[in-house]
Amino acid sequence: MPAITVCCSGSGTNLQALINAGCHIRQVICNRECPAANRARAxxxxxxxxxxxxxxxxxPQSELIVLAGYLKILSPQFVAAFEGRIINTHPALLPRFGGKGMYGMHVHEAVxxxxxxxxxxSVHLVTNQVDAGKILAQRKVPVLPDDTAKSLQQRVMSQEHQLLVEIVKNWDKYCPKEEREN
Incomplete structure (x- = not known):
């Protein structure tokens, strides 16, 4: 299991899933004070x-950078420095409902x-194009006739937590070292 840096902007539920799963989190970086920062400190x-x-x-010990609800666009220099080692979670089945402005409830409302x-x-590799990197894995949930954005978000989020932990714990399976070096 790789040592990871987790980047967050909000509630930190994906971070909490990684903590609960015993992932090797070297640090958490937040772009503002938020509940995710409090979870990390706790x-x-x-x-x-x-x-x-x-x-x-x-x-420097981090082998993987996990964007877990991180709402800032990374600089091209940052992405280039860690190419093949940055992953992002997205609450939709990419490539649909991805890109600029598609985050959180906006995604579920659009769906x-x-x-x-x-x-x-979806969990995907990060590139300089928003939500356009190679998709590592996806999990599906049905959209129910009586769904609200909130109820759909809850079902998607449950799958997102599981999928993110699975990918981090099995990083070499999802993104073999030889692929990361190309």
Missing amino acids: ANIPTLITESIAVQDID LASKEKESGC
């Missing part, structure tokens, strides 16, 4: 609050408005 994980992440902010029969979550 777990005695070194926590940094910074508006924009710089390459030098990353613990419902389009009358989709299923939704889900």
Whole structure:
């Protein structure tokens, strides 16, 4: 299991799933004070609050950077420095409902408005294009006739937590070292 840096902007439920699963979290970086930072501190994980992440902010022992509800766009220099080692969770089945402005409840509202029969979550490699990196894995959930954005979010989030933990714990299976070095 790789040593990871987790980047968050909000409630930190994906972070909590990683903590509960015993993942090796070297540090948490948040772009603002938020519940995720409090979760990290409660777990005695070194926590940094910074508006924009710089390459030098990353613990040198971290092998993987996990964007878990991180709502800032990373600089091209940052992405290049850690190419193949940054993953993002997204609350939809990419490539649908991805891109700029598609996060949180906006995604679930868009799914419902389009009358989709299923939704889900994706974990993908980060590139300089928002939500456009290689999809490592997805999990699907049905969209129910009486769903609200909140009820759909809850079902997707449950799958997102499980999928993220699975990918982190099996990082070499999902993204073999030889692929990360190309």
